[in-house]
Amino acid sequence: MLSMFDPVFLGIDEFGAPVYLELIYRNVLAAGEPGGGKSGLLNTIAAHAALSDNTRLVLFDGKLVELGMWEQVADAFVGPDIDHALTTLRRLQQVMNNRYAWLRAHGRRKIARDDRLSVIVAMVDEIAYYSATIGTEQQQKEFAALLRDLVARGRAAGVIVIAATQRPSFDIIPTSLRDIFGYRCAFRCTTSNSSNIILGQGWAEQGYNANDIAPTNQGAAYLLAEGGIPRRVKVAYLTDTQIAAIADYAAWIRRPTGIHTPAGTTGIATAA
Ligand SMILES: Nc1ncnc2c1ncn2[C@@H]1O[C@H](COP(=O)(O)OP(=O)(O)O)[C@@H](O)[C@H]1O
Numbered sequence: 356m357l358s359m360f361d362p363v364f365l366g367i368d369e370f371g372a373p374v375y376l377e378l379i380y381r382n383v384l385a386a387g388e389p390g391g392g393k394s395g396l397l398n399t400i401a402a403h404a405a406l407s408d409n410t411r412l413v414l415f416d417g418k419l420v421e422l423g424m425w426e427q428v429a430d431a432f433v434g435p436d437i438d439h440a441l442t443t444l445r446r447l448q449q450v451m452n453n454r455y456a457w458l459r460a461h462g463r464r465k466i467a468r469d470d471r472l473s474v475i476v477a478m479v480d481e482i483a484y485y486s487a488t489i490g491t492e493q494q495q496k497e498f499a500a501l502l503r504d505l506v507a508r509g510r511a512a513g514v515i516v517i518a519a520t521q522r523p524s525f526d527i528i529p530t531s532l533r534d535i536f537g538y539r540c541a542f543r544c545t546t547s548n549s550s551n552i553i554l555g556q557g558w559a560e561q562g563y564n565a566n567d568i569a570p571t572n573q574g575a576a577y578l579l580a581e582g583g584i585p586r587r588v589k590v591a592y593l594t595d596t597q598i599a600a601i602a603d604y605a606a607w608i609r610r611p612t613g614i615h616t617p618a619g620t621t622g623i624a625t626a627a
Pocket residue numbers: 387388389390391392393394395396542573574575589590591592
């Protein structure tokens with residue numbers, strides 16, 4: 356099996372060289388206009404996560420069909436239901452708090468491969484759906500606050516957040532939230548300003564502008580890693596048929612054997 360502690364294959368760069376992401380202890384924000392390739396990126400990462408040993412998926416998908424094919428291997432799959440989204444995020448927060456208590460008791464600051472604690476990959480396609488579209492204002496605020504807490508504190512506890520948004524505006528992604536994502540991926544944007552909102556002020560002026568990605572070049576993006584300079588990438592794309600095949604295989608290798616505690620049967624609340 357793969358591991359979330361290993362780099363995740365993302366695609367190629369402009370020279371055709373493979374691009375890998377170290378996702379453990381990091382979060383990813385994918386943003387850009389509809390049809391740019393955000394969900395494609397989430398699926399490519401979901402495939403690695405699904406095939407990874409000791410890895411749990413918690414999926415939020417307001418459209419149901421973007422991440423839907425991974426439901427059989429996910430611990431939780433949240434559709435267009437704000438109450439379900441909030442209870443799931445609260446449970447994740449509790450798991451994270453438990454893990455910090457465990458780490459503290461062991462005089463440690465972050466989980467390691469040998470701890471055998473599961474890695475939890477939480478994916479949100481799309482943030483604005485839960486933080487600005489459905490539910491009451493109070494619920495939307497709570498969603499944003501819980502998500503921010505997971506992004507801010509989850510990393511060392513083995514909780515990785517991968518989130519997408521098609522509305523890279525300050526009301527959806529305040530700078531304070533944006534800046535705590537270790538990786539930001541700007542797919543095609545309609546304006547240089549939107550590109551800057553994703554990558555950071557000033558990058559477009561230096562030539563890293565997601566507005567210059569052709570509408571026909573889906574899956575192309577500028578990828579910014581913490582402290583680096585943006586890198587032009589083309590995300591590896593999985594077709595529906597490929598996703599279905601990988602998800603089936605992942606479900607099979609994750610099947611209960613009676614020897615180990617199978618992922619997906621105990622629920623995230625019991626994850627140590
Ligand atoms: N990496 C990619 N390579 C080639 N085509 C892609 C890629 N990503 C997306 N596409 C094409 O673009 C369409 C829209 O992509 P999607 O990921 O759904 O966009 P978004 O989530 O940003 O709205 C896909 O259905 C697919 O046809």
